Amino acid sequence: MNHQEMTDRIANGQGFIAALDQSGGSTPKALRGYGITDESWNGDDEMFAAIHEMRSRIIESPCFGNGKVIGAILFEKTMDGVSGGKPVPTRLAERGVVPFIKVDKGLEEEANGVQLMKPNPGLEDLCNRARALGVFGTKMRSVIKAVNPVGIRQIVDQQFAEGARILSTGLVPMLEPEYDITATDRAEGEVILRDEILSHLDALPDGQKVMLKLSIPVEANLYAPLIAHPKVLRVVALSGGYSTDEACEKLAQNAGMIASFSRGLLQDLRHGQSDAEFDGTLGSAIDQIHAASVA
Structure with a gap:
């Protein structure tokens, strides 16, 4: 996608924007929610490697590129990383997902x-x-x-x-x-x-x-x-601390407003899930958030 194609995708796309931008301060909490304890990593490099693995798993999931996710917000280290053998922004654009960066x-x-x-x-x-x-x-x-x-x-x-x-x-x-x-x-x-x-x-x-x-x-x-x-x-x-169900229910009442959820998207994903379980859980969240965004 070139810049104009990305502009059109964001302005008119029937979907939502995934927030994958947890920074250094919020990363340990995100990892704990994913099932990776603080004892599982040692130092920032290992912590960021663990969260990057989670994000890459999301990006590469078949349901992430099904057209319902039109954009994704990245943390700087994620932007600089690789997914599917390519720079993350390039890989996202290949999948029809417009990349943003937390600044x-x-x-x-x-x-x-x-x-x-x-x-x-x-x-x-x-x-x-x-x-x-x-x-x-x-x-x-x-x-x-x-x-x-x-x-x-x-x-x-x-x-x-x-x-x-x-x-x-x-x-x-x-x-x-x-x-x-x-x-x-x-x-x-x-x-x-x-x-x-x-x-x-x-x-x-x-x-x-x-x-x-x-x-x-x-x-x-x-x-x-x-x-x-x-x-x-x-x-x-933003989901602002609401559960997926609460956030989607409230969002659906606001015509023209689409989701950019973090917790609401990731809350049920776990490191120990099989690929089929992970993709099914993520797909269900994507379907629910998409439905609320286009209601």
């Missing part, structure tokens, strides 16, 4: 009810390297913990400022101002978040488009104006 460097401490992203001086270098490998876009996460108009404005300002840096390299930024699903004031805060995003979208230069990755809203279809905005390529949903 943020983690979160700052909470202030004004939000956690902004840490400074990222090497962002352009990483984006340029990713583009040379065939990556289409990026993803970067910050978190809203409570209703605070100042904090929400800061988080949206930062997402769009970093997005402008990414756009300058030729990649498409997926902006992710996640709203913590446990926040008691989330319904009110999501209205503020939507309106701040709309204001920034209206100010984007002509010809530029971004993607949005958002928590599934409390009020169904709250983000319809974002989905319809001409400067938004696609709006995707």
Whole structure:
């Protein structure tokens, strides 16, 4: 797929985006969920080798290339790895899956009810390297913990400022101002978040488009104006800690919003499963998430 083909696939594809981007801090938890204990690896190299084996097994599964997964978000080390004897971005594109790369460097401490992203001086270098490998876009996460108009404005300002840096390299930024699903004031805060995003979208230069990755809203279809905005390529949903069943049920109520799940996709996969068991379990999750994304 060339860049235009990838753009069309993301904009119009009837499927969802898999999140395979657990970073160093979340990798041990992901491995434990997969059935690999902390005692099974020693040091970062062995840890990342173990998580890469899991991701490669997913990528190579027959059901992963059946057209229902239209994109995949990668951790940097996964982008640099090999699957099926080829660089991971190349292998994904062969299977009809558009590659993205996680680019943020983690979160700052909470202030004004939000956690902004840490400074990222090497962002352009990483984006340029990713583009040379065939990556289409990026993803970067910050978190809203409570209703605070100042904090929400800061988080949206930062997402769009970093997005402008990414756009300058030729990649498409997926902006992710996640709203913590446990926040008691989330319904009110999501209205503020939507309106701040709309204001920034209206100010984007002509010809530029971004993607949005958002928590599934409390009020169904709250983000319809974002989905319809001409400067938004696609709006995707994070599972945010919901189980697969919960996330799919809530997502299906939001027309035009598709999934970009991690836990919701991987929660029932285990290292000790046979290939047939693994492929069957993954295929069932893919079918369920796909159905909710195209509902």
